[in-house]
Amino acid sequence: MFVITGVTGQVGGIVAARLLKAGVPIRAVARNAEKAAEWKEKGAELALAEMTDADALTKAFAGADGVFLLIPPTFDPTPGFMEVRAVIAALKTALLSSRPAKVVCLSTIGAQAREPNLLSQLGLVEQTLSALPMPIAFLRAGWFMENTAWDIAPARETCVFSSFLQPLDQPYPMVSVLDVAAKAAELLQHEWVGKQVVELMGPEGVTPNDIAAVLSSILGKPVRAEPVARDTWEQIFTDQGMQNPLPRMRMIDGFNEGWIRFEGEPVKGTTTLDTAMGRLICPGR
Numbered sequence: 001m002f003v004i005t006g007v008t009g010q011v012g013g014i015v016a017a018r019l020l021k022a023g024v025p026i027r028a029v030a031r032n033a034e035k036a037a038e039w040k041e042k043g044a045e046l047a048l049a050e051m052t053d054a055d056a057l058t059k060a061f062a063g064a065d066g067v068f069l070l071i072p073p074t075f076d077p078t079p080g081f082m083e084v085r086a087v088i089a090a091l092k093t094a095l096l097s098s099r100p101a102k103v104v105c106l107s108t109i110g111a112q113a114r115e116p117n118l119l120s121q122l123g124l125v126e127q128t129l130s131a132l133p134m135p136i137a138f139l140r141a142g143w144f145m146e147n148t149a150w151d152i153a154p155a156r157e158t159c160v161f162s163s164f165l166q167p168l169d170q171p172y173p174m175v176s177v178l179d180v181a182a183k184a185a186e187l188l189q190h191e192w193v194g195k196q197v198v199e200l201m202g203p204e205g206v207t208p209n210d211i212a213a214v215l216s217s218i219l220g221k222p223v224r225a226e227p228v229a230r231d232t233w234e235q236i237f238t239d240q241g242m243q244n245p246l247p248r249m250r251m252i253d254g255f256n257e258g259w260i261r262f263e264g265e266p267v268k269g270t271t272t273l274d275t276a277m278g279r280l281i282c283p284g285r
């Protein structure tokens with residue numbers, strides 16, 4: 001029995017679907033019973049738990065051959081990352097109490113970076129959970145190709161999308177959720193000892209100009225990328241309702257300046273940018 005958190009999201013949902021298709025029993029962990037009801041219909045056990053509820057998580061993880069952890073993203077964290085620290089404390093308690101046979105935790109490129117930024121939250125997760133007694137794998141994924149979903153509407157309406165990643169011809173390590181979920185499902189079904197870090201990107205680096213070219217091809221109209229001036233970022237994010245935009249700004253700086261990077265040689269997935277974006281624009285493609 002494998003326990004999958006984040007089952008109502010993109011990655012967790014694909015991990016769960018792959019395991020069920022392979023005939024592997026799963027327990028789907030979700031906060032909302034209504035949203036997770038489809039997994040019960042598909043044959044999964046269902047466990048309801050907030051990621052800050054150690055008691056509920058302990059029950060959800062009980063008897064597991066493996067647990068897939070997807071930490072709920074906090075895009076506008078309070079100073080000190082108090083939200084993720086509460087999740088970490090609950091997970092540590094639950095994992096020590098339930099003792100699953102192994103853990104696969106979705107992490108991120110740059111989790112090891114020393115400069116504080118939005119991705120530091122997953123660095124804190126790695127630091128604490130690394131000390132757990134069971135085998136644990138941290139799957140450090142590149143920038144999700146599916147983040148380009150935000151670019152589709154403006155590209156369709158104006159033939160321009162605004163890029164915080166710059167310069168526009170610089171390749172960035174991106175990966176599709178399809179490859180991330182496939183690697184997570186694979187790791188859950190493998191055996192290892194101790195801690196391991198698996199870094200994952202797509203077949204090749206992706207530039208903002210590449211995104212524009214794929215949008216042009218799929219939408220059937222010319223689309224170009226336009227850089228967003230660095231001195232406007234704070235106002236843009238504040239206008240969007242963010243209270244603490246600095247961690248997000250520093251994360252983007254880290255990609256642009258190259259200090260958010262993989263530590264080693266990443267494994268390469270097979271899903272291309274064209275395929276990933278095609279699924280967003282033409283579902284079922």
